[in-house]
Amino acid sequence: MLDPARFAREIDGKPVRLFTLRNQRGMTVCVTNYGAKIEQVLVSDRAGHFDDVVLGYDSIEGVVGGAPSVGAFVGRYAGRVENARFTLGGIEHQLAANNGPHCLHGGLRGSRFQVFDAVQHDASSVEMRYVFAGGEEGFPGTLALRVLYSVTDTNELVLNYEAEALDAPTVANFTTHAFFNLEGAHSESALGHEVMIRASRYFEMTSELIATGRLLPVEGTPFDLRQPVALDTRVGKSPAEGGVAGYDDCFAIDRDAAEDGELALCARVSAPASGRVMEVWSSEPTMQFYTGMLAGEPLAGGPGKGGRRYVQQQSLCFEPQGYPNAPNIAAFPSALHLPGQARQGRTLYRFSTA
Template identity: 40%
Template structure:
């Protein structure tokens, strides 16, 4: 009974936040530092008003976020020369996101981040089907995942955004009424801290994550193949030619999957290696080398570090999750026209998604993604920018 009341409370809070967000419509806003206009993000979508919110800190960092998909639209950070650049790909209006062939720019992902084989899984003897939107599989929660809905949003101060949503029983085929709360916090250490909490009234599966496309040279300013990447992972989960894990957990030793030392992202893309062919480059989950003493403690772990040598910009990713998906923008091309009219070409972004493993509901050897009534799903991810 207690978890049912919690879900009901989340629903009530969602409705109240929705009214608050809708009441702030502004048709004459001045542009943000990144050049975005708030009114271009105000649109009624499925009966709910979307909007644009701005986070700032004392260091001059600005992050703009739209409630449509709870997505990061822009992220201004300085380089070694002090010049500010927007380091995430995206659009300067909400319609761009609605119409895009890349629906995940900057978005919150759910109910299930990454792929589910053939869109099917069995839980407690019952089979469930999620819409196939990445044939022959379901990707990131199905056709209308959390990236395609307007989140109820509250901004208590200039550094914090609170989001919540109630995903009804049967949403995209998933069981259970699911209440989700996310908080985005921009700190004075130039960290974007994302915290997730969720509860359900029926057994379900859940794997939430964040999907910003980063280019530390600046969005639309070229390839990320010269970025240096470190992943604190000695193993990864190989995939088939349709990007579903084989069930193996393989060593990175002696392969192009070894990023334990800083490595130029594009330096090994031409190697004759089956996994690079299957992913058209890098689009894989790495198993993080968390200290055994951290198991079950919720401690944050440095999962990844990216360095852009020319600008000196650095991105660090910390999490309490067991895996991280590294995607190298393999399916971007010159048809993607983003903010300031810039083109987002092939491999012009790097995506780092902290997560449980892909297709976990069908892979019993992988960490469980099952969430049951009375349990609380928790997940923390921190993206930190710095200069060196």
Template identity: 40%
Template sequence: MKPLQIREYGRMPDGRAVHEYTLDSGAGLRLSVIDLGGIVTRLEVPDARGHLANVVLGLPTLDDYRLRNPHFGVIVGRYGNRIGQGGFTLDGEHYPLDVNDGANCLHGGRQGFGTRVWEVEPESDSCLCLRLVSPDGDQGFPGRVTATVRYRLTDDRDWLVEYEATTDRATVINLTHHDYFNLAGGGSVLGHELELTASRYAEVDAGMIPTGLADVTGTPFDFRTPQRIEARIRQAHPQLQRAHGYDHSWVLDAPQDGELHRAARLRDPASGRSLEVLTTEPAVQFYSGNALDGSLASPDGQLYRQGDGLCLETQHHPDSPHHPDGPDWPSTVLRPGQTYRSRTLHRFG
């Protein structure tokens, strides 16, 4: 493990300094993170020949991340993905939420966790601890929530994200990370091979709110064996047409026992890079970067277009507060005295 590096990345409008922290495993994995949103600005991984490249999409400046970021690299909270109907009811009380996606609250609202400056404390050269206190009523959510997220590198090429949260009042919580991966280091990801350990996925309505679960068999949503994304994303399936690509939650086949199980495997045949995602969560959202339209550019000036990055967001299902608690749709309610815990491991090869 190489020594942690810290530099000033920029300043917020109120003068607060934002720092960038770079963890280096010494085995070819280098992770750069800023205080704002816990954003991963760079994630460098070697290819089959040992050449390093950044495999996550990023933006040129702090102001770009403040003002124009489509969730590149952020910690998502309080609630990853969508909650429909403009709010939810818990214990007989209705909570209107900040609506920022049609009639939905997306990724915790306009001022979700990805827009906040986190308190960052290096615990070692291989581990960063990020903390945030979200007040009662934040974006409409009840309860004062204290969230802790750790980014940890191993001596190999593993990046572990560990989440914890507590509350002083019953609330809902669904934390995740929103990296846009491109294992080629540039260009399109549609030639990547994707495998998802999931036999069912959540169909969505016109507002991208789940309506129920469907079997993947015989559909372009079947990634139980490795499939090139480009071979499936153009198929004339109503769900693909509705989302303009993939933006769906898959139900993982693994048991919900608190242990890490494989959710996904991604491979770029050209570079030889691979990414295995293991998680304790019950679902993974595969998003194919459908809204990338050339209006944003990378730090080296390349325009981002649809299919230039994809997300694999380990999480509970979207809109869970509107579904009865059960094995297919586990609850996202957190109560005082409980601790929310979740882990996701990214293993690069």
């Protein structure tokens, strides 16, 4: 169990803490209000043994010095905005470029680097708030964000979030960026996991991972994950073998008409050795799936929990969100937020065993 005392600091004049959420079945989730980051998730395997199934850090110094996306709630705009600019109302807005010429995950100082105001309501939930100032990272308009983390007695980690433009139109796109390994965070690879993603189409990307506006069929490609696939049968294989170096790809989730705008199953992942199973449900229309592209390549920043060095393909990210690069692609559903019109979203990770 993480020690809350090691997270009790002040950053940018604001108090930082670690919040521990528990249900009646022993599931425990630890979240810090620095970047609203998930640092620990303890769930049982098929034998009843509890283990940590996310990458994270065991002190606030580790979080600040670690890979910035690990565990974070990402905004003001998750994913990449092409050339770090877009036009809204006839005005071009130049954003902070932090991924070559592009803006990634909100820019140089997106929500991953901000201290949220936080209140723990009860043993199983904590509410976090952050207000993006007008002009912050180049985005127009003041935007108020509220995120509620909770755990349920059916072993779900639930994120309910709401954003409201306060004074001017703006754009926004949010996601949650936990790095999962259902064999336990001590496991050196996640490629033994079996993954199903409920998507018959994926987004065409440029070589710089910018959405072009085209959606392509997964049929006959390594991106067809509609039936469970052991990742080690695809990742690290040659194209001739139907393989890929890794996944960093966005999928359009298949939805029934009744699910439009409501919770829908996005993905299911299972770990054969531990028996742990995780389902990803969300109200968001797309989901980024990330394994990392370079097996064994260290993640940015310092070591993680217990001094371990985290590497690519050690964990898996399932990031429900809006359409990528939507401010620059008129054919995509709008990412526009108008004053007085709050936008809500919900994502949950449901744990079980098999």
